[in-house]
Amino acid sequence: MTPAGARAVTSPVGIAAAVIVAVVAVVVGLPLAAALVLGLVAWAANVWRLLPRRPRRPRIDPFTLHDPWRRFVQDALQARTRFAEAADRAPDGPLQDRLREISARVDTGVEEAWRVAQRGEALVQARRGIDMAEVDRRLADLERLEPGDSSSRLIESFQVQRATAARLDRVIAEARDQLKLLDARLDEAVARTLELSASAHAGPGIEGLGADVDELVTEMEALRLALEETNAAAGGELPGGDTR
Secondary structure, three states: OOHHHHHHHOOHHHHHHHHHHHHHHHHOOOOHHHHHHHHHHHHHHHHHHHOOOOOOOOOOOHHHOOOOHHHHHHHHHHHHHHHHHHHHHOOOOHHHHHHHHHHHHHHHHHHHHHHHHHHHHHHHHHHOOOOHHHHHHHHHHHHOOOOOHHHHHHHHHHHHHHHHHHHHHHHHHHHHHHHHHHHHHHHHHHHHHHHHHOOOOOOHHHHHHHHHHHHHHHHHHHHHHHHHHHHHHHHHHOOOOOOO
């Protein structure tokens, strides 16, 4: 029962609707029991209308991406499935309950990895909009000319493009490395979960696993936010930098 749920249950509109429906039902000649049922239905309908809805989970489709991003997401999805299966095999009780809580966090981590992969591929597309061979050739031609205002501005422009390309290369490489590490850590978490699921009780290992998964999710969220910022910059500076 969340505060929003409590407000839905105690909503004056819902209570008033229940009373009005019940009274009208009695007035038109329905039995009291039927009138009460109709009033409860009206109240329940209002509660359902006001209850907060869980946000829809993103649909993860690795085949909309190219390698290596596709492979990273596929590996993460497979690890998530194995983790959930291992949690379900644990004995009923606190151990299984805790493993299922951690499994929900793994779901969040995989969703973040999916978003990271999407943004990583968008940055790759943006990076392809900078032809470094052409930039270097133009710079070499300009450096052979007599210095002047126009040539100085052009040199500065090409130098900015070179710096942007270097920044994108660095961010893309970091995203690839982080996703590769994520897959390895998920596989490790699956192995630890398999070991824990064979136990009859939750020990200190379960909390260590939970802390490691939380850390993993936090790192993925931070990486995703950093990529969003870079994507936004690329969208304004580079061809192909659209983040959609």
